[in-house]
Amino acid sequence: MKIAVLAGDGIGPEVTSAALCVLDALNLPDIELAQGDVGGLAYHRHGHPLPPETLELARSSDAILFGAVGDPTCDNLARDLRPEQAILGLRSALGLFANLRPAAGWPGLESLSPLRPEIASGIDLLVVRELTGDVYFGDKGERIGENCERVGWDAMAYGEGEVRRIAHVAFRAAGSRRGKVTSVDKANVLETSRIWRETVIEVAREYPEIALDHIYVDNAAMQMVREPSQFDVVLTGNLFGDILSDQASACVGSIGLLASASLGERQTDYGTFGLYEPIHGSAPDIAGQGRANPCAAILSLAMLLRHSLGMEAEAGRIEQAVGQALAKGVRGMDLGGNADTETMTKAVLSELLTIS
Ligand SMILES: NC(=O)c1ccc[n+]([C@@H]2O[C@H](COP(=O)([O-])OP(=O)(O)OC[C@H]3O[C@@H](n4cnc5c(N)ncnc54)[C@H](O)[C@@H]3O)[C@@H](O)[C@H]2O)c1
Numbered sequence: 001m002k003i004a005v006l007a008g009d010g011i012g013p014e015v016t017s018a019a020l021c022v023l024d025a026l027n028l029p030d031i032e033l034a035q036g037d038v039g040g041l042a043y044h045r046h047g048h049p050l051p052p053e054t055l056e057l058a059r060s061s062d063a064i065l066f067g068a069v070g071d072p073t074c075d076n077l078a079r080d081l082r083p084e085q086a087i088l089g090l091r092s093a094l095g096l097f098a099n100l101r102p103a104a105g106w107p108g109l110e111s112l113s114p115l116r117p118e119i120a121s122g123i124d125l126l127v128v129r130e131l132t133g134d135v136y137f138g139d140k141g142e143r144i145g146e147n148c149e150r151v152g153w154d155a156m157a158y159g160e161g162e163v164r165r166i167a168h169v170a171f172r173a174a175g176s177r178r179g180k181v182t183s184v185d186k187a188n189v190l191e192t193s194r195i196w197r198e199t200v201i202e203v204a205r206e207y208p209e210i211a212l213d214h215i216y217v218d219n220a221a222m223q224m225v226r227e228p229s230q231f232d233v234v235l236t237g238n239l240f241g242d243i244l245s246d247q248a249s250a251c252v253g254s255i256g257l258l259a260s261a262s263l264g265e266r267q268t269d270y271g272t273f274g275l276y277e278p279i280h281g282s283a284p285d286i287a288g289q290g291r292a293n294p295c296a297a298i299l300s301l302a303m304l305l306r307h308s309l310g311m312e313a314e315a316g317r318i319e320q321a322v323g324q325a326l327a328k329g330v331r332g333m334d335l336g337g338n339a340d341t342e343t344m345t346k347a348v349l350s351e352l353l354t355i356s
Protein backbone atom coordinates (compact mmCIF):
# COMPACT_ATOMS: atom_id res chain seq x y z
CA MET A 1 0.00 0.00 0.00
CA LYS A 2 1.67 3.16 -1.18
CA ILE A 3 0.81 6.54 0.27
CA ALA A 4 2.18 9.65 -1.43
CA VAL A 5 2.90 12.30 1.19
CA LEU A 6 2.67 15.83 -0.19
CA ALA A 7 3.10 18.10 2.83
CA GLY A 8 3.41 21.42 0.97
CA ASP A 9 3.78 24.82 2.54
CA GLY A 10 3.33 26.71 5.80
CA ILE A 11 1.66 24.58 8.44
CA GLY A 12 1.20 21.77 5.86
CA PRO A 13 4.42 19.96 6.90
CA GLU A 14 3.71 20.57 10.61
CA VAL A 15 0.26 18.95 10.59
CA THR A 16 1.28 16.24 8.12
CA SER A 17 4.10 15.06 10.38
CA ALA A 18 1.59 14.87 13.23
CA ALA A 19 -0.62 12.64 11.07
CA LEU A 20 2.40 10.49 10.17
CA CYS A 21 3.19 10.02 13.89
CA VAL A 22 -0.32 8.66 14.32
CA LEU A 23 0.10 6.38 11.31
CA ASP A 24 3.38 5.16 12.75
CA ALA A 25 1.74 4.40 16.10
CA LEU A 26 -0.79 2.15 14.38
CA ASN A 27 2.07 -0.16 13.38
CA LEU A 28 0.44 -1.18 10.14
CA PRO A 29 2.37 -3.65 8.03
CA ASP A 30 2.92 -3.13 4.30
CA ILE A 31 2.64 0.64 4.15
CA GLU A 32 5.14 2.44 1.97
CA LEU A 33 5.43 6.22 2.27
CA ALA A 34 6.82 8.32 -0.56
CA GLN A 35 7.36 12.07 -0.11
CA GLY A 36 6.94 14.57 -2.93
CA ASP A 37 7.40 18.32 -3.36
CA VAL A 38 4.33 20.43 -3.99
CA GLY A 39 3.23 24.07 -3.83
CA GLY A 40 5.52 26.99 -3.12
CA LEU A 41 8.23 24.61 -1.94
CA ALA A 42 8.15 22.82 -5.30
CA TYR A 43 8.15 26.12 -7.17
CA HIS A 44 11.29 27.22 -5.33
CA ARG A 45 13.01 23.84 -5.85
CA HIS A 46 11.83 22.88 -9.32
CA GLY A 47 10.32 26.01 -10.88
CA HIS A 48 6.78 24.57 -10.83
CA PRO A 49 4.23 24.04 -8.02
CA LEU A 50 3.27 20.61 -9.38
CA PRO A 51 6.40 19.08 -10.95
CA PRO A 52 5.84 16.09 -13.27
CA GLU A 53 7.58 13.75 -10.81
CA THR A 54 5.12 14.73 -8.06
CA LEU A 55 2.15 14.10 -10.34
CA GLU A 56 3.67 10.76 -11.33
CA LEU A 57 4.19 9.85 -7.68
CA ALA A 58 0.56 10.75 -6.93
CA ARG A 59 -0.70 8.65 -9.85
CA SER A 60 1.37 5.64 -8.84
CA SER A 61 0.07 5.54 -5.25
CA ASP A 62 -3.03 4.13 -3.62
CA ALA A 63 -3.72 7.35 -1.73
CA ILE A 64 -2.31 10.82 -1.19
CA LEU A 65 -1.89 12.49 2.18
CA PHE A 66 -1.83 16.20 1.43
CA GLY A 67 -0.93 19.04 3.80
CA ALA A 68 -1.60 22.49 2.36
CA VAL A 69 -0.23 24.84 -0.27
CA GLY A 70 0.08 28.60 -0.24
CA ASP A 71 3.18 30.76 0.04
CA PRO A 72 3.07 34.54 0.32
CA THR A 73 6.44 34.80 -1.45
CA CYS A 74 4.66 33.49 -4.58
CA ASP A 75 1.88 36.08 -4.51
CA ASN A 76 3.14 37.96 -7.55
CA LEU A 77 3.74 34.94 -9.77
CA ALA A 78 1.64 34.25 -12.85
CA ARG A 79 -1.46 32.23 -11.96
CA ASP A 80 -0.15 28.94 -13.43
CA LEU A 81 2.90 29.08 -11.17
CA ARG A 82 1.08 29.88 -7.94
CA PRO A 83 1.12 27.16 -5.25
CA GLU A 84 -2.68 26.81 -5.26
CA GLN A 85 -2.51 25.58 -8.86
CA ALA A 86 -0.86 22.42 -7.51
CA ILE A 87 -3.91 21.28 -5.58
CA LEU A 88 -6.24 22.29 -8.40
CA GLY A 89 -3.98 20.45 -10.86
CA LEU A 90 -3.95 17.29 -8.74
CA ARG A 91 -7.75 17.28 -8.33
CA SER A 92 -8.28 17.77 -12.04
CA ALA A 93 -5.52 15.48 -13.38
CA LEU A 94 -6.51 12.67 -11.03
CA GLY A 95 -10.26 13.03 -11.65
CA LEU A 96 -11.02 13.67 -7.98
CA PHE A 97 -14.47 15.17 -8.51
CA ALA A 98 -16.08 14.27 -5.18
CA ASN A 99 -14.97 16.17 -2.11
CA LEU A 100 -16.37 14.92 1.19
CA ARG A 101 -16.11 17.35 4.11
CA PRO A 102 -17.77 16.04 7.27
CA ALA A 103 -18.54 18.53 10.06
CA ALA A 104 -19.92 17.26 13.34
CA GLY A 105 -19.91 18.75 16.80
CA TRP A 106 -17.43 17.20 19.24
CA PRO A 107 -18.70 16.62 22.77
CA GLY A 108 -17.10 19.23 25.02
CA LEU A 109 -16.49 21.78 22.27
CA GLU A 110 -20.03 23.21 22.12
CA SER A 111 -19.10 26.21 24.23
CA LEU A 112 -16.23 27.07 21.86
CA SER A 113 -18.50 27.48 18.84
CA PRO A 114 -19.68 31.01 18.07
CA LEU A 115 -23.16 29.41 17.97
CA ARG A 116 -25.16 28.81 21.13
CA PRO A 117 -24.06 25.45 22.66
CA GLU A 118 -27.45 23.80 22.16
CA ILE A 119 -27.30 24.75 18.46
CA ALA A 120 -23.65 23.79 17.99
CA SER A 121 -24.22 20.36 19.51
CA GLY A 122 -26.77 19.60 16.75
CA ILE A 123 -24.29 19.88 13.88
CA ASP A 124 -23.75 16.64 12.01
CA LEU A 125 -23.49 17.28 8.32
CA LEU A 126 -21.49 16.18 5.31
CA VAL A 127 -20.66 18.68 2.59
CA VAL A 128 -20.45 16.87 -0.75
CA ARG A 129 -18.66 19.39 -2.89
CA GLU A 130 -18.14 18.99 -6.64
CA LEU A 131 -14.41 19.52 -7.07
CA THR A 132 -13.35 19.58 -10.72
CA GLY A 133 -15.79 21.96 -12.36
CA ASP A 134 -17.57 25.29 -11.84
CA VAL A 135 -15.98 28.71 -12.03
CA TYR A 136 -12.69 27.21 -10.81
CA PHE A 137 -12.03 25.40 -14.06
CA GLY A 138 -13.93 27.51 -16.61
CA ASP A 139 -12.22 29.86 -19.05
CA LYS A 140 -10.86 32.96 -17.41
CA GLY A 141 -9.04 36.02 -18.47
CA GLU A 142 -8.70 39.74 -18.58
CA ARG A 143 -10.08 42.10 -21.20
CA ILE A 144 -10.26 45.81 -21.74
CA GLY A 145 -13.71 47.11 -20.94
CA GLU A 146 -15.47 50.43 -21.29
CA ASN A 147 -13.42 53.44 -20.24
CA CYS A 148 -10.30 51.38 -21.08
CA GLU A 149 -10.43 49.75 -17.65
CA ARG A 150 -9.22 46.19 -17.07
CA VAL A 151 -11.98 43.62 -16.56
CA GLY A 152 -11.30 40.18 -15.08
CA TRP A 153 -13.70 37.36 -15.95
CA ASP A 154 -14.19 33.71 -14.98
CA ALA A 155 -16.75 31.51 -16.72
CA MET A 156 -19.00 29.40 -14.52
CA ALA A 157 -20.33 26.22 -16.13
CA TYR A 158 -21.67 22.80 -15.14
CA GLY A 159 -22.52 20.01 -17.54
CA GLU A 160 -25.31 17.56 -16.72
CA GLY A 161 -22.83 14.67 -16.52
CA GLU A 162 -20.72 16.46 -13.94
CA VAL A 163 -23.79 17.20 -11.83
CA ARG A 164 -25.17 13.69 -12.20
CA ARG A 165 -22.05 11.93 -10.89
CA ILE A 166 -21.65 14.15 -7.82
CA ALA A 167 -25.39 13.90 -7.10
CA HIS A 168 -25.08 10.10 -7.04
CA VAL A 169 -22.27 10.43 -4.47
CA ALA A 170 -24.49 12.62 -2.28
CA PHE A 171 -27.56 10.36 -2.49
CA ARG A 172 -25.49 7.27 -1.71
CA ALA A 173 -23.89 9.05 1.26
CA ALA A 174 -27.31 10.11 2.55
CA GLY A 175 -28.40 6.46 2.42
CA SER A 176 -25.88 5.60 5.12
CA ARG A 177 -26.63 8.75 7.14
CA ARG A 178 -29.99 10.38 7.99
CA GLY A 179 -31.47 10.03 4.51
CA LYS A 180 -31.63 13.68 3.50
CA VAL A 181 -29.91 15.65 0.73
CA THR A 182 -30.04 19.44 0.63
CA SER A 183 -28.88 20.72 -2.74
CA VAL A 184 -27.44 24.23 -2.54
CA ASP A 185 -27.51 26.44 -5.63
CA LYS A 186 -28.37 29.91 -6.89
CA ALA A 187 -31.05 28.82 -9.39
CA ASN A 188 -32.90 32.12 -9.04
CA VAL A 189 -30.02 33.83 -10.85
CA LEU A 190 -27.58 31.40 -12.48
CA GLU A 191 -28.14 29.23 -15.57
CA THR A 192 -25.47 26.90 -14.15
CA SER A 193 -27.66 26.39 -11.11
CA ARG A 194 -30.81 25.83 -13.18
CA ILE A 195 -29.11 22.88 -14.93
CA TRP A 196 -27.72 21.81 -11.55
CA ARG A 197 -31.16 21.77 -9.90
CA GLU A 198 -32.95 20.02 -12.80
CA THR A 199 -30.26 17.35 -12.94
CA VAL A 200 -30.31 16.75 -9.18
CA ILE A 201 -34.11 16.30 -9.32
CA GLU A 202 -33.68 13.76 -12.14
CA VAL A 203 -31.05 11.77 -10.19
CA ALA A 204 -33.24 11.87 -7.05
CA ARG A 205 -35.84 9.68 -8.83
CA GLU A 206 -33.39 6.79 -8.48
CA TYR A 207 -33.34 7.28 -4.69
CA PRO A 208 -36.99 7.37 -3.59
CA GLU A 209 -36.00 6.64 0.02
CA ILE A 210 -33.88 9.83 0.26
CA ALA A 211 -35.55 13.19 1.00
CA LEU A 212 -34.36 16.02 -1.23
CA ASP A 213 -34.73 19.72 -0.76
CA HIS A 214 -33.22 22.72 -2.50
CA ILE A 215 -31.99 25.92 -0.99
CA TYR A 216 -30.35 29.05 -2.39
CA VAL A 217 -26.77 29.48 -1.24
CA ASP A 218 -27.39 32.77 0.56
CA ASN A 219 -30.19 31.21 2.61
CA ALA A 220 -27.99 28.10 3.18
CA ALA A 221 -25.25 30.27 4.71
CA MET A 222 -27.82 31.84 7.01
CA GLN A 223 -29.50 28.54 7.95
CA MET A 224 -26.13 26.97 8.74
CA VAL A 225 -25.61 29.34 11.64
CA ARG A 226 -29.31 29.56 12.60
CA GLU A 227 -30.28 25.91 12.64
CA PRO A 228 -27.46 23.65 11.33
CA SER A 229 -29.17 20.47 12.56
CA GLN A 230 -31.52 20.68 9.54
CA PHE A 231 -28.61 19.65 7.27
CA ASP A 232 -27.58 16.05 6.69
CA VAL A 233 -25.86 15.86 3.28
CA VAL A 234 -25.21 19.25 1.69
CA LEU A 235 -24.72 18.75 -2.05
CA THR A 236 -23.18 21.70 -3.82
CA GLY A 237 -20.79 23.02 -6.44
CA ASN A 238 -17.13 23.83 -6.16
CA LEU A 239 -17.27 27.48 -5.11
CA PHE A 240 -20.29 27.32 -2.82
CA GLY A 241 -18.88 24.16 -1.20
CA ASP A 242 -15.55 25.82 -0.55
CA ILE A 243 -17.21 28.68 1.28
CA LEU A 244 -19.85 26.70 3.16
CA SER A 245 -17.34 24.13 4.43
CA ASP A 246 -15.15 26.82 6.02
CA GLN A 247 -18.30 28.21 7.60
CA ALA A 248 -19.30 24.77 8.88
CA SER A 249 -15.86 24.40 10.44
CA ALA A 250 -16.28 27.58 12.44
CA CYS A 251 -19.70 26.37 13.63
CA VAL A 252 -18.02 23.20 14.95
CA GLY A 253 -15.30 25.20 16.71
CA SER A 254 -12.33 25.65 14.39
CA ILE A 255 -11.08 25.08 10.88
CA GLY A 256 -8.29 23.09 12.52
CA LEU A 257 -10.76 20.23 13.03
CA LEU A 258 -12.15 19.62 9.55
CA ALA A 259 -10.80 16.83 7.36
CA SER A 260 -11.62 15.98 3.77
CA ALA A 261 -11.49 13.22 1.21
CA SER A 262 -11.33 13.88 -2.53
CA LEU A 263 -12.40 10.84 -4.50
CA GLY A 264 -12.88 9.84 -8.10
CA GLU A 265 -13.82 6.66 -9.89
CA ARG A 266 -10.49 4.82 -9.79
CA GLN A 267 -10.43 1.77 -7.58
CA THR A 268 -7.24 0.35 -6.10
CA ASP A 269 -6.71 -3.13 -4.68
CA TYR A 270 -7.85 -1.85 -1.28
CA GLY A 271 -10.52 0.77 -1.91
CA THR A 272 -11.08 4.02 -3.79
CA PHE A 273 -8.07 6.06 -4.83
CA GLY A 274 -8.17 9.48 -3.19
CA LEU A 275 -6.45 12.55 -1.84
CA TYR A 276 -6.90 13.48 1.82
CA GLU A 277 -6.29 16.92 3.27
CA PRO A 278 -7.43 19.24 6.02
CA ILE A 279 -9.84 21.84 4.63
CA HIS A 280 -7.60 24.62 5.94
CA GLY A 281 -4.70 26.21 4.11
CA SER A 282 -1.05 26.89 4.83
CA ALA A 283 -1.92 29.49 7.51
CA PRO A 284 1.12 31.75 6.96
CA ASP A 285 0.12 33.76 10.05
CA ILE A 286 1.01 30.89 12.39
CA ALA A 287 3.41 28.82 10.23
CA GLY A 288 6.70 27.79 11.84
CA GLN A 289 5.45 28.46 15.36
CA GLY A 290 4.23 24.96 16.26
CA ARG A 291 0.77 26.41 16.96
CA ALA A 292 -1.26 24.61 14.30
CA ASN A 293 -4.02 22.25 15.37
CA PRO A 294 -3.10 18.87 13.81
CA CYS A 295 -6.57 17.31 14.29
CA ALA A 296 -7.79 18.06 10.76
CA ALA A 297 -4.73 16.34 9.28
CA ILE A 298 -5.01 13.41 11.69
CA LEU A 299 -8.69 13.00 10.83
CA SER A 300 -7.80 13.20 7.13
CA LEU A 301 -5.49 10.24 7.70
CA ALA A 302 -8.46 8.40 9.21
CA MET A 303 -10.48 9.11 6.07
CA LEU A 304 -7.57 7.84 3.96
CA LEU A 305 -7.45 4.57 5.85
CA ARG A 306 -11.23 4.17 5.54
CA HIS A 307 -11.77 5.06 1.88
CA SER A 308 -8.52 4.14 0.15
CA LEU A 309 -7.05 1.34 2.24
CA GLY A 310 -10.19 -0.38 3.50
CA MET A 311 -9.16 -0.02 7.15
CA GLU A 312 -12.42 1.00 8.81
CA ALA A 313 -11.39 -0.21 12.28
CA GLU A 314 -8.15 1.79 12.28
CA ALA A 315 -9.97 4.87 10.97
CA GLY A 316 -12.48 4.54 13.80
CA ARG A 317 -9.69 4.20 16.37
CA ILE A 318 -8.11 7.46 15.23
CA GLU A 319 -11.43 9.31 15.32
CA GLN A 320 -12.17 7.97 18.77
CA ALA A 321 -8.70 9.00 19.99
CA VAL A 322 -9.19 12.57 18.74
CA GLY A 323 -12.63 12.66 20.38
CA GLN A 324 -11.24 11.38 23.70
CA ALA A 325 -8.37 13.89 23.69
CA LEU A 326 -10.78 16.77 23.05
CA ALA A 327 -13.22 15.45 25.65
CA LYS A 328 -10.41 15.45 28.22
CA GLY A 329 -10.02 19.19 27.62
CA VAL A 330 -6.85 19.19 25.51
CA ARG A 331 -7.35 22.25 23.33
CA GLY A 332 -5.30 23.68 20.50
CA MET A 333 -4.65 27.40 20.48
CA ASP A 334 -7.33 27.83 17.80
CA LEU A 335 -9.78 26.50 20.40
CA GLY A 336 -8.71 28.91 23.09
CA GLY A 337 -6.37 26.40 24.74
CA ASN A 338 -2.61 26.24 25.04
CA ALA A 339 -1.83 22.88 23.44
CA ASP A 340 0.70 23.34 20.68
CA THR A 341 0.91 20.95 17.72
CA GLU A 342 3.17 18.52 19.58
CA THR A 343 1.07 18.49 22.76
CA MET A 344 -2.14 17.89 20.82
CA THR A 345 -0.51 15.10 18.80
CA LYS A 346 0.85 13.41 21.94
CA ALA A 347 -2.59 13.62 23.55
CA VAL A 348 -4.13 11.83 20.55
CA LEU A 349 -1.33 9.24 20.57
CA SER A 350 -1.83 8.44 24.23
CA GLU A 351 -5.60 8.06 23.75
CA LEU A 352 -4.91 5.76 20.81
CA LEU A 353 -3.09 3.40 23.16
CA THR A 354 -6.26 3.05 25.26
CA ILE A 355 -8.37 1.89 22.29
CA SER A 356 -8.05 -1.66 21.10
N1 LIG B 1 -6.04 22.98 0.09
C1 LIG B 1 -5.13 23.89 0.37
O1 LIG B 1 -3.95 23.63 0.27
C2 LIG B 1 -5.56 25.25 0.82
C3 LIG B 1 -6.78 25.46 1.46
C4 LIG B 1 -7.13 26.74 1.86
C5 LIG B 1 -6.25 27.81 1.65
N2 LIG B 1 -5.05 27.56 1.02
C6 LIG B 1 -4.03 28.60 0.87
O2 LIG B 1 -3.47 28.84 2.17
C7 LIG B 1 -3.02 30.20 2.24
C8 LIG B 1 -3.63 30.88 3.45
O3 LIG B 1 -5.04 30.99 3.25
P1 LIG B 1 -6.07 31.56 4.32
O4 LIG B 1 -5.33 32.34 5.34
O5 LIG B 1 -7.17 32.16 3.59
O6 LIG B 1 -6.69 30.23 4.99
P2 LIG B 1 -6.07 29.25 6.09
O7 LIG B 1 -7.02 28.12 6.21
O8 LIG B 1 -4.67 28.93 5.79
O9 LIG B 1 -6.10 30.12 7.45
C9 LIG B 1 -7.27 30.81 7.87
C10 LIG B 1 -7.15 31.10 9.38
O10 LIG B 1 -7.32 29.88 10.10
C11 LIG B 1 -6.19 29.60 10.88
N3 LIG B 1 -5.91 28.16 10.77
C12 LIG B 1 -5.94 27.42 9.65
N4 LIG B 1 -5.60 26.16 9.92
C13 LIG B 1 -5.35 26.09 11.23
C14 LIG B 1 -4.95 25.05 12.11
N5 LIG B 1 -4.74 23.78 11.68
N6 LIG B 1 -4.76 25.34 13.41
C15 LIG B 1 -4.98 26.58 13.87
N7 LIG B 1 -5.36 27.61 13.10
C16 LIG B 1 -5.54 27.37 11.79
C17 LIG B 1 -5.04 30.43 10.30
O11 LIG B 1 -4.08 30.70 11.27
C18 LIG B 1 -5.78 31.65 9.78
O12 LIG B 1 -5.95 32.58 10.79
C19 LIG B 1 -3.43 30.84 0.91
O13 LIG B 1 -2.32 30.80 0.06
C20 LIG B 1 -4.53 29.95 0.40
O14 LIG B 1 -4.68 29.99 -1.00
C21 LIG B 1 -4.70 26.30 0.62
Ligand SMILES: CC(C)[C@H](C(=O)O)[C@@H](O)C(=O)O
Pocket residue numbers: 084087088242279281
Ligand atom coordinates in the same frame (compact mmCIF):
# COMPACT_ATOMS: atom_id res chain seq x y z
C1 LIG C 1 -6.48 26.65 -2.14
C2 LIG C 1 -7.80 26.64 -2.84
C3 LIG C 1 -7.59 26.46 -4.30
C4 LIG C 1 -8.72 25.55 -2.25
C5 LIG C 1 -10.08 25.60 -2.94
O1 LIG C 1 -10.64 26.70 -3.15
O2 LIG C 1 -10.59 24.53 -3.27
C6 LIG C 1 -8.97 25.63 -0.77
O3 LIG C 1 -9.66 26.78 -0.38
C7 LIG C 1 -9.70 24.39 -0.30
O4 LIG C 1 -10.76 24.54 0.32
O5 LIG C 1 -9.20 23.28 -0.53
Ligand SMILES: [Mg+2]
Pocket residue numbers: 242243246279
Ligand atom coordinates in the same frame (compact mmCIF):
# COMPACT_ATOMS: atom_id res chain seq x y z
MG1 LIG D 1 -11.22 26.40 0.99
